[in-house]
Amino acid sequence: MQSFLALVSALQEGTPNTVAYLILGYVIIGVVGVGYVVTLLWRQRNLHRDVEMLETLEREEPE
Amino acid sequence: MATIAKNNSTPVALTMLTAFTGLMLLIATYLAFIFAPTEITMGDVQRVFYFHVGAAWAGALAFGVTVYAGVRYLIKPAPNWDILGHSSVEVGLALISITMASGPIWAQAVWGKPWTWDPKLTASAVMWLSYAAYLMLRQGIEDPDRRARFASIYGIVAFASVIMTYFGVRFAQETIHPVIIGPSASVPDTTIRMTSPMIVAMVFSFVTFSFVYGTLLWHRIRLQNLAERVNALKMRILNREVA
Numbered sequence: 001m002q003s004f005l006a007l008v009s010a011l012q013e014g015t016p017n018t019v020a021y022l023i024l025g026y027v028i029i030g031v032v033g034v035g036y037v038v039t040l041l042w043r044q045r046n047l048h049r050d051v052e053m054l055e056t057l058e059r060e061e062p063e
Numbered sequence: 064m065a066t067i068a069k070n071n072s073t074p075v076a077l078t079m080l081t082a083f084t085g086l087m088l089l090i091a092t093y094l095a096f097i098f099a100p101t102e103i104t105m106g107d108v109q110r111v112f113y114f115h116v117g118a119a120w121a122g123a124l125a126f127g128v129t130v131y132a133g134v135r136y137l138i139k140p141a142p143n144w145d146i147l148g149h150s151s152v153e154v155g156l157a158l159i160s161i162t163m164a165s166g167p168i169w170a171q172a173v174w175g176k177p178w179t180w181d182p183k184l185t186a187s188a189v190m191w192l193s194y195a196a197y198l199m200l201r202q203g204i205e206d207p208d209r210r211a212r213f214a215s216i217y218g219i220v221a222f223a224s225v226i227m228t229y230f231g232v233r234f235a236q237e238t239i240h241p242v243i244i245g246p247s248a249s250v251p252d253t254t255i256r257m258t259s260p261m262i263v264a265m266v267f268s269f270v271t272f273s274f275v276y277g278t279l280l281w282h283r284i285r286l287q288n289l290a291e292r293v294n295a296l297k298m299r300i301l302n303r304e305v306a
Contacts, residue, residue, distance in 0.1 A: 015101060018108035021172035025111035028164045029118075036157040040282055047289040054296035058303075 077281055084271075084278040091117070091271040094264035102261075108172040111165050117268035118161035121276040123225050125155025126194065128280075130222045133215035142291070145211035148218050149201065150283035154276060156194045163191055174239070183232045183240035190224035197221060 095113035102109035132148035135141075166184070167177030178184065197217055204210035232238055257265065 015103050016106040016172075018106035018172045021108040021168050022106075022110055025108065025165045025168040026114070028168060029111075029114050029161050032157070032161045032164050036160075036279075040279070040286060044286055044289065047286065047293055050293045051289065051296065054293065054300060057300055058296060 073285075077278075077285075080274075080278050080281065084274045087267075087271040087274050091264075091268050094267050099261050099264040100258060105169075105173050108169055111169045113264050113268040114272075115162050115165045115169065116265065117272035118158045118165075120269050121272035122155045122159035122162060123229055124273060125151045125158060125276055125280070126218075126222055126225050129155070129218040133218040136211060136215040140208070140211065142207070142211065145207075145214060146284055146287045146291075148214060150280055150287055152194050152197050152218065154279045154283055156191070156198065157279070158272065158276060159187075159191050159194070163187060179239065181240055182235040182238050183228070186224065186228040186232055190221075190228045193221040193224045 091113065095110050099110065099113065101107055128151040129148045132144045132151065136144035136148065166187075170179075171177045197214065200217065201210055201214050204213055232240070
């Protein structure tokens with residue numbers, strides 16, 4: 001058991017420090033994911049404005 | 064399936080689904096960052112895989128739904144099938160973009176370079192371009208019926224790139240892309256090369272991204288319905304002006 005733990009410890013000491021890449025990876029995942037959600041919200045807002053404007057136009061009497 | 068919406072308010076079910084998906088994402092993040100152990104040879108960057116693979120799975124699911132919608136449209140043309148197929152491609156492309164953007168970060172840490180023309184990576188790039196072209200080509204066709212017919216056929220044919228990316232490259236001997244769940248030509252055994260907590264985090268990520276896809280798809284369909292409503296209003300006003 002002790003030799004097994006020593007092996008694990010030795011392997012962990014050799015584990016590269018890649019935390020910076022981990023953070024960068026999840027930042028990019030967040031940017032792409034949130035970016036897409038923002039485009040959805042932006043398009044939705046614009047379409048709601050269009051609907052309101054067109055409904056107002058429709059209610060008005062034609063000249 | 065959703066029809067052309069006249070009510071602007073978000074359905075309670077969609078609000079609840081969105082909140083639930085957000086909660087799932089938080090749990091998936093906890094499992095990826097804290098619950099799953101650090102992989103010994105790659106270090107912490109391996110944790111990128113939980114979202115990278117989850118998004119890849121959900122992207123493939125999205126493109127599969129587009130095939131289904133395309134087949135249904137070709138059997139019996141109805142605008143709702145076209146809306147479903149179109150929306151699914153857009154959401155799928157966003158999910159595959161997550162996979163394509165996060166992969167090079169992992170590759171830079173592990174391979175020392177962000178990209179190689181490995182069969183798996185090349186097939187993924189072809190898949191991404193195929194579906195980006197789907198969205199661009201749709202915009203070039205004005206007649207709605209023609210556009211929907213074209214998009215249905217394209218959506219079915221483009222799925223070949225998904226099959227090539229996820230299954231075809233398993234026959235490639237020379238791929239350096241990791242194969243987590245075997246077998247493949249490069250890794251012939253069927254063992255899953257992950258510890259139990261890693262499997263839990265990965266499976267949870269698969270489920271979470273399925274919910275992310277479903278939630279985004281519902282929002283995207285509602286957006287398309289709103290766009291159809293705008294078009295219908297424009298036509299009504301134009302016709303009234305002409306009359």
